[in-house]
Amino acid sequence: MNLLWRLVSPKFGPQVCKYSKRSLKSVKFPFGSSNSLLHGIHVFHCPDEVGIVAKLSDCIASRGGNILTADVFVPQDNNVFYSRSEFTFDPARWPRGEMDEDFFKLSKMFNAMKSVVRVPEIDPKYKIAVLVSKQDHCLVDLWHRWQNGRLPVDITSVISNHDRGPDAHVIRLLERHGIPYYYLPTSMGKKREVEILDLVHDTDFLVLARYMQVFSAEFLKSYGKDIINIHHGLLPSFKGGSPSKQAFEAGVKLIGATSHFVSEVLDAGPIIEQMVERVTHRDNLQSFIQKSEDLEKQCLVKAIKSYCELRVLPYEKDKTVVF
Amino acid sequence: MNLLWRLVSPKFGPQVCKYSKRSLKSVKFPFGSSNSLLHGIHVFHCPDEVGIVAKLSDCIASRGGNILTADVFVPQDNNVFYSRSEFTFDPARWPRGEMDEDFFKLSKMFNAMKSVVRVPEIDPKYKIAVLVSKQDHCLVDLWHRWQNGRLPVDITSVISNHDRGPDAHVIRLLERHGIPYYYLPTSMGKKREVEILDLVHDTDFLVLARYMQVFSAEFLKSYGKDIINIHHGLLPSFKGGSPSKQAFEAGVKLIGATSHFVSEVLDAGPIIEQMVERVTHRDNLQSFIQKSEDLEKQCLVKAIKSYCELRVLPYEKDKTVVF
Amino acid sequence: MNLLWRLVSPKFGPQVCKYSKRSLKSVKFPFGSSNSLLHGIHVFHCPDEVGIVAKLSDCIASRGGNILTADVFVPQDNNVFYSRSEFTFDPARWPRGEMDEDFFKLSKMFNAMKSVVRVPEIDPKYKIAVLVSKQDHCLVDLWHRWQNGRLPVDITSVISNHDRGPDAHVIRLLERHGIPYYYLPTSMGKKREVEILDLVHDTDFLVLARYMQVFSAEFLKSYGKDIINIHHGLLPSFKGGSPSKQAFEAGVKLIGATSHFVSEVLDAGPIIEQMVERVTHRDNLQSFIQKSEDLEKQCLVKAIKSYCELRVLPYEKDKTVVF
């Protein structure tokens, strides 16, 4: 499956962080002529050869763009190249459409596997759908950060296979902001994948915020874009159901959470972020679960933010680069 | 197998920590008559019933002993009782032999599975043998802490299945302190277990400080006492050989080390301590290994110290209580 | 000031944790006669002498109470004693009122500085008021945990010196649950302390969830009960205003949050809990503040939960015991 496929598509979307807008106000304009500097992000992944950084940075500089951060990674023995740059630019000197063209030419020149550029202030935000089952702590946390302007996405819908009833707190939260909530009960043979596909076809990626249902290979292929999952265990330990219970029974002294891309193999996709917390013999299964919930929230939101800021790239078969 | 068997035996050993001696000087004598207070530690594990704490603490108080710390743990649904107490006492009022008898009576009264008392200032230190293969970072670290009085054990011997040659740094370190070093090369069918048993029969427990050899069930049974191992992976992930390589290939974002008791099943005995450290895509296998080494040293020494201070008890099938 | 004054008063309050109720269902009844076992918590602080544990545990056992956890701490050189016990008991054999009397007798016998007993299932919950200024992330987090049954208190009111307007999200959240919100604007000479006292006189303790106003010694004395504050810096560094800015300017590589009791000296009361997170040169003041917010929420809620579970006791002049 083409992980991170969506990152290749050069056509989208803004507003990496609401707060980056404010912070950009204070960026000094270093080369005259205008005050309306914008902030661009570019990621690039291609076979390695001499001179890629020189070409990329020359492209930016030739349009008057000023690199603020750059990160290059060339793993040993792999002959592949990864980079991520942030830069300010004057849209009068470098119109958004021409920027796409310039980077597209470079991606052709280097046979790039990935090349994405985003200008958060003017590109549309990423659109996501959030899928949940019974546990809604991750959903509520995402909602709250989104509502505070700390999550740089548009939530187009929430889909659940668990019946909450119309008066559930989380449903009222969503309603107030006009986010539709769909209840699609699933069962063994009935994954409702066609209906889900229909609901999420216009999203940029999916977030499984404790959705206890495994997607088929067909679904992954049809959707074709990235899906980020939060697993309440420290993968590759404790795959599958009830990871807290598995951890409790294994007598571990540290519990964890893992955010990762969904692949066809259950709980085996590339890991984006992991977090741990200490437990002792005094912890019981319930306190394992409760301690885990705080980890899950933090671990999921960190992965989503990194993804939206174009920091996450696929690496080898089952790994990630997280710039 | 009877894990922690040695803890049951009531006959041994002193000097929990070299420094505890100094700190004891400042213990105020709370009930007159003498200045020579000693410091005792008692652990107890038995079926739960009403009144155990009352009986244990009354036993200590009736001899003029003053409890400094106490920790009681009764897990839900299990009907078992665990406790650990530290207390000062006047050996003139409570001779060491009578203390053993007093606690032995209590262990009979409550059908105790474990009952151990230690008076570090006057009991003999625990005797250990350290087994290593090629990597000696854990051994050197143990040696250095021991030499600084920070490891409350006597190292009776070091046994290795890796040929270092007579001029190896670590061998000279050991020689200077008169610790014998035995080179016992092993191979597939030749584990040298009889010779090892002969060398370690008078130890209180064994430490596998990166010993890359699995003991047979017969060895474990014949030795009959506890064996602490350090595994350079976050168990139950990455059991067996090359855990750093397994972790590297799994693309984890956190690596770990686990100290645990050895059982008949490889890398599956009760976990005593676990530690983690962050890794990124920039880490390669070598940096995984190097970061892991620092974790291993800390994780192993913490387990040994906890064990010597009678903090570690078996719990359920494969867990530990670590007071 | 008498820190932790409220803990001495023996008359209150239930429901340490909503979930503890459920977990109690599974407690095996170990001595027959009834199925309605309750769960008690007792903390004790007195001058040290021989036999305190024996008397306390005998008191519990003599009423058929079964100790589940016990923790005793006698610091070196201080001649003071601290303990905390949890036990199950049959209210038919040990009526709540007699329990108070029994422990009261013990507190007389040992001249206790503190002796508190709580039976969460039947005692009233602690009542708190939450004070906030502009930042409401801690308040919203408290509200959400409270609403999920994870915060074992009754929030009687929220008081703010910052004008939110009637449509603020947090005000609507509170309204829905009938929690009154009072807006009391403060200024240099006008701290509104008399009005605040009037609003909070029936609370058990106060929570300052980012309340940017220093109380007078008179207020502390008049209120007479504990006040828990969250400071967004790693005390004793960065006292006073804008601790994130202070930390940013100091070039630290770790930022932190501290929950502590309020004393007459600004940001100098006994520390209950501290947490840290890593920062780098890439973090700016805004990311310092945002990273800090997650720490603050966790650090405050942990302190409140520990306090409600009777885990926090004053120790020496400016320290705490946190069992």
Next chain:
Amino acid sequence: MNLLWRLVSPKFGPQVCKYSKRSLKSVKFPFGSSNSLLHGIHVFHCPDEVGIVAKLSDCIASRGGNILTADVFVPQDNNVFYSRSEFTFDPARWPRGEMDEDFFKLSKMFNAMKSVVRVPEIDPKYKIAVLVSKQDHCLVDLWHRWQNGRLPVDITSVISNHDRGPDAHVIRLLERHGIPYYYLPTSMGKKREVEILDLVHDTDFLVLARYMQVFSAEFLKSYGKDIINIHHGLLPSFKGGSPSKQAFEAGVKLIGATSHFVSEVLDAGPIIEQMVERVTHRDNLQSFIQKSEDLEKQCLVKAIKSYCELRVLPYEKDKTVVF
């Protein structure tokens, strides 16, 4: 004072890490002609302007050098530029002397405040002197890592103001490797700075591994190169003497260590690295000190390694960039 002065000097030296040699063997040669690729590191700090990355990377590419990692940092509002690159190159195509000249031209072009290049395999190792007082845990740790090839420096001497006697363990360790140990007792008015200067004049930087003596401004000026100190407290808290005691008395729940550059103001120079560990009411001053020692060792060695790998640069008045 000119912090990090030494980094400007373009003339030195090799062997960033003993192990990097080995890892380089596996670097694929991407452009033909030779198998003897070397590994260079370049850091650069200058006023910001458009096109710096383009020029630097073009310089490397034009000589056939292949960038493996690059890191660029341009802080908001500061108009300064920082970068660090690692690259492979063929010394036949880019002789070491010409590399110095090429980067020197760039440093002129951009009015660089810092520009340093190192080729660890062929440049001389950094030479350091280690200064210690009574505590030698950091010195022994440095020695052990150095002896294992994990510390990429040459230790030219150890200087102490504490009398160990000739039979001290650490002195014998040093002797075996021919590292001279100088005992220079100091007193209030007698800092022995002239003698120290004489002993360290040919070093590249100094390491204060628990040296309890404050250098004068004259000494710092005369030495003129960087000095790295380890402070056993979490700066800016607990400056000056006995930081563990200060922390203990403040009742903190986290203790820390800080490695930093020495400036004229005591314990106020730019922070390079900080680490923390949890403490509780059960910890006494001695356990504070012991827990701190492990932190100090790790925190100091991490700072030294980062410095030798050209990762540490001065930033603003009292901060560091740590790439």
